[in-house]
Amino acid sequence: MTVHHFQPNHYYNTIGQHEPVLKICDGDTVVTTTVDARGWDQTGESAAQRGNPMTGPFYVEEAMPGDTLAVHFDSITPNRVWGWTSNILAPNVVDPDTAAKLPPSEIVRWTVDVPEGVAFLEKPTPKLANLKLPLRPFLGCFGVAPSKGQAISTATSGEHGGNMDYNGLVSGVTVYFPVSAEGALFHLGDGHALQGDGEIVGTGIEISMDVRFTVKLLKGKKIGWPRGESDTHVFCIGNARPLDQALQHATTEMLSMLQEDYGLTASEASHLMGQAVKYDVANVFNPAYSVVCKMPKSVLASL
Amino acid sequence: MTVHHFQPNHYYNTIGQHEPVLKICDGDTVVTTTVDARGWDQTGESAAQRGNPMTGPFYVEEAMPGDTLAVHFDSITPNRVWGWTSNILAPNVVDPDTAAKLPPSEIVRWTVDVPEGVAFLEKPTPKLANLKLPLRPFLGCFGVAPSKGQAISTATSGEHGGNMDYNGLVSGVTVYFPVSAEGALFHLGDGHALQGDGEIVGTGIEISMDVRFTVKLLKGKKIGWPRGESDTHVFCIGNARPLDQALQHATTEMLSMLQEDYGLTASEASHLMGQAVKYDVANVFNPAYSVVCKMPKSVLASL
Amino acid sequence: MTVHHFQPNHYYNTIGQHEPVLKICDGDTVVTTTVDARGWDQTGESAAQRGNPMTGPFYVEEAMPGDTLAVHFDSITPNRVWGWTSNILAPNVVDPDTAAKLPPSEIVRWTVDVPEGVAFLEKPTPKLANLKLPLRPFLGCFGVAPSKGQAISTATSGEHGGNMDYNGLVSGVTVYFPVSAEGALFHLGDGHALQGDGEIVGTGIEISMDVRFTVKLLKGKKIGWPRGESDTHVFCIGNARPLDQALQHATTEMLSMLQEDYGLTASEASHLMGQAVKYDVANVFNPAYSVVCKMPKSVLASL
Amino acid sequence: MTVHHFQPNHYYNTIGQHEPVLKICDGDTVVTTTVDARGWDQTGESAAQRGNPMTGPFYVEEAMPGDTLAVHFDSITPNRVWGWTSNILAPNVVDPDTAAKLPPSEIVRWTVDVPEGVAFLEKPTPKLANLKLPLRPFLGCFGVAPSKGQAISTATSGEHGGNMDYNGLVSGVTVYFPVSAEGALFHLGDGHALQGDGEIVGTGIEISMDVRFTVKLLKGKKIGWPRGESDTHVFCIGNARPLDQALQHATTEMLSMLQEDYGLTASEASHLMGQAVKYDVANVFNPAYSVVCKMPKSVLASL
Structure with a gap:
């Protein structure tokens, strides 16, 4: 170690x-x-x-x-x-007609205050003068x-x-x-x-x-897609375009995980997933989008 | 009234x-x-x-x-x-190769205990005998x-x-x-x-x-898509296939709402949305899928 | 009659x-x-x-x-x-970055000469002065x-x-x-x-x-999606978004047609379709897109 | 040379x-x-x-x-x-419900007769006994x-x-x-x-x-995507998932080509494309799908 x-x-x-x-x-x-x-x-x-x-x-x-x-x-x-961000929504995340009307994007700096645990725009407009994000x-x-x-x-x-x-x-x-x-x-x-x-x-x-x-x-543990674990959830990440396919990958990996790691049948896994799963949309900007399929540990604890 | x-x-x-x-x-x-x-x-x-x-x-x-x-x-x-549910994942939410291997779906009954605030399978398998969902x-x-x-x-x-x-x-x-x-x-x-x-x-x-x-x-208030408000968030719902387009509709409606109801510019709205928005995947089963774009009220309170 | x-x-x-x-x-x-x-x-x-x-x-x-x-x-x-057309590509048929740069669309008139069998712009630019489309x-x-x-x-x-x-x-x-x-x-x-x-x-x-x-x-003939027949092909039309799903519908209907009307197995139909099918992209503009799956009659004649 | x-x-x-x-x-x-x-x-x-x-x-x-x-x-x-082929449609090209019912795919051999210019199954079923494809x-x-x-x-x-x-x-x-x-x-x-x-x-x-x-x-010629030329058409190929994005790439590249190589404005190019373009669906099987946007040379000859 x-x-x-x-x-x-x-x-x-x-x-x-x-x-x-x-x-x-x-x-x-x-x-x-x-x-x-x-x-x-x-x-x-x-x-x-x-x-x-x-x-x-x-x-x-x-x-x-x-x-x-x-x-x-x-x-x-x-x-x-x-740090820095772009200041305009990406054209692919809005309706095409709206994309056609967005102004060009620029890079903008934010102050990142680690001791305070917040970030805020270096030069905010008056409307955003009080915006502090954790x-x-x-x-x-x-x-x-x-x-x-x-x-x-x-x-x-x-x-x-x-x-x-x-x-x-x-x-x-x-x-x-x-x-x-x-x-x-x-x-x-x-x-x-x-x-x-x-x-x-x-x-x-x-x-x-x-x-x-x-x-x-x-050693010898095989998985298909990135998986993860937080304090509250276990999760699987699917990466692909379109968003539908990213979700399919993440959902399929969760099904595999419940079958292989928890010994559930397809039907048992489907009950847990159908009634208890959460999805996160990680990114809809990169060439491959990312969707996360999450299962609460509290639900798994009942098995 | x-x-x-x-x-x-x-x-x-x-x-x-x-x-x-x-x-x-x-x-x-x-x-x-x-x-x-x-x-x-x-x-x-x-x-x-x-x-x-x-x-x-x-x-x-x-x-x-x-x-x-x-x-x-x-x-x-x-x-x-x-109440009742289907007991197998829908074929469109998993990888097509996996869909080809799913068993046929059946209808299964759950007990819904309103006083206790939980639901559980009427005839659970041993593995799911302790499953109670809020x-x-x-x-x-x-x-x-x-x-x-x-x-x-x-x-x-x-x-x-x-x-x-x-x-x-x-x-x-x-x-x-x-x-x-x-x-x-x-x-x-x-x-x-x-x-x-x-x-x-x-x-x-x-x-x-x-x-x-x-x-x-x-009267006279125009919106494009369903919107909503909970204790913690305001949100917009987009309904379409594929998931990408449902997300585009919800995101576009949120942009409109921030511009029209909160007087933000496209750039100000983009800062809030880019760094603070949450998405929920409502459904990926029906002919039109539904995606929800949510903004924390706490963020809007800073404006 | x-x-x-x-x-x-x-x-x-x-x-x-x-x-x-x-x-x-x-x-x-x-x-x-x-x-x-x-x-x-x-x-x-x-x-x-x-x-x-x-x-x-x-x-x-x-x-x-x-x-x-x-x-x-x-x-x-x-x-x-x-007749009349729009004069600019729809924003959803090009890359989102390109959509953001397209000029607004206008309506333009064409002369439609039925006896000659051609159409041409009423007021063409010099570059398009000789454009005549059948x-x-x-x-x-x-x-x-x-x-x-x-x-x-x-x-x-x-x-x-x-x-x-x-x-x-x-x-x-x-x-x-x-x-x-x-x-x-x-x-x-x-x-x-x-x-x-x-x-x-x-x-x-x-x-x-x-x-x-x-x-x-x-009477009593059941089909799932619009089908058609020309001098050279039989075809099935699928209507949906995204294009992938429209294609799935059209392909599924062709599979059904070959099984039901021509008595083929899934494998026999797959051989014909895999090696002989043609697709047309009918529309990628409307709320539902349309894809056409076509089979040459010459191939069916060999059965 | x-x-x-x-x-x-x-x-x-x-x-x-x-x-x-x-x-x-x-x-x-x-x-x-x-x-x-x-x-x-x-x-x-x-x-x-x-x-x-x-x-x-x-x-x-x-x-x-x-x-x-x-x-x-x-x-x-x-x-x-x-040569050889698979004998069953890929699950992603049919409706998910139909995919769930397709039999597993096998590899099948074809005779490829170059002098005669045809291919036929080595061991056809009776129905396909006369099938010869060019x-x-x-x-x-x-x-x-x-x-x-x-x-x-x-x-x-x-x-x-x-x-x-x-x-x-x-x-x-x-x-x-x-x-x-x-x-x-x-x-x-x-x-x-x-x-x-x-x-x-x-x-x-x-x-x-x-x-x-x-x-x-x-030397010094820049293009974004593969392009091509046959006896009858010039064309651009877009590769991506979903099919919609492959089509967007191909269409965008055609627009660029008409603007850069033929000196057309966006509107002039849009007239040609809107009323004369053809699409081919190259593949809907691989991780990236491929769509081809084709322009008849006869149309370009009028410029």
């Missing part, structure tokens, strides 16, 4: 079988940093090429295709005092090397994780990935100080982060 | 310009009953043709196209001790006569409301509809004792209901 | 169980006229409310739910010398009363037909509809002098028409 | 920046072979790992990001006497290295081409690709002796091929 401190000096804009920056073991903890979606680091300097540059990959000893890698986020903390820091993009030797852009997501932009993946949550390459090769980046559902302006409050995470290797 | 007691003796399977069963005034309250989705009433007898038979329509004096009708649900209470009664299908003299099946939904199957439309919530016909012509039915997000088995726990609601007429 | 001459004096903007304008028999022919999508008649006068006003409905004696109505178009001929007249919107007493806007389409805007439905083609109401109640209108696939500017060359059609009643 | 004869001895299951097998020049011709989708070569032996193994990549001297690579297919000829050989998967150093599975497609499975890409057609890596890095494989639209059983008649192609480099 080693704690590794790793300071990145180069970044990748794809998730794939890149040369590992560090080899770690099952149970180890990593303390590291991530730059923001445009590659700006904690000093505000450009440290990497834009498009969600990734810290890593971290090679997990003994991880092999067919295993599952669990990543527990011990802490995710903005490491500078400002911080809820998470990473928008992280995952493991995909199958078949693919190298997939950090603009998008898939079975390997990637740019899911799910605001539920905060500190304290554990995320599970299907391992598809030797060493799993975990990448991370694209921090958001907070974000609404769907990432509908195309950004959260984009910011560089201090991150501490702990890995656990589940 | 009259309280009308109305006992239905016939029902409609479309929402349209049917002969009103009662004329009521702005501010009036109606106490009535609804049969379940298959037309079974509180005694368990078949009282209407299946397919979400509607109580009503109720004619609201002075309501004209271009107005908005507000319907506040004072109470929605199951009026019998059992009641959260709502109506799956209700709305006003649609535009252009249309009569729309209660299987589906649109700008007029209809079969939205949104589990957030519980007692205490107010729903707003765009009036498209003289008298608004409010219809209601399809009660659910509770339901998970998405109505992914194709049913909630289907049940007959006692309903009490109060109408308010907003 | 009577030939009826019918001159309409009122029109409907929904397809539903309206009072019939004429009762006809199996085998009868009707010679009538239609106004254009905005209600302008052959003299250019406004004769009906815009939104695809329909001539009819025609009541077919003995037609009952569960039958099929065949409508053969004997001739469809523009009855005035000009006429291929068809009706954009026609169908029978839908099921369950519904009255469905002529803006959209469904199992009953409606606003399919399929440029393959020209003179000489037979179209088959599932009968859902007594008398079938056939409506027709929305003539197009010609149109590209998809109706991607939101219009064809919109024009009033002289139409001659002959009905045939197939 | 060299003619290169190249016999592959290894294959890739991604399209990416792999080590080139040959360096060729603008204007050169390559004569080579491809194995089928499961890696079976002309002798029927397994020569590569399944999943559309690619011959190549071919490095084109002086090709740089921002250029366009034109690939003309001089000939595409099956080099063995049998050959129309093409490659299902080919393209250039994608942007950003990505390596993309040959199961799918994108701006770089890939697994488009478009039955229009036959001998005599020229296809254009946006170059995103030094040398362009052209890959090819996945031959089909013939295929219906949409690849709706998940395969064409899969077969190994002899291929002869000639490259041309268009």
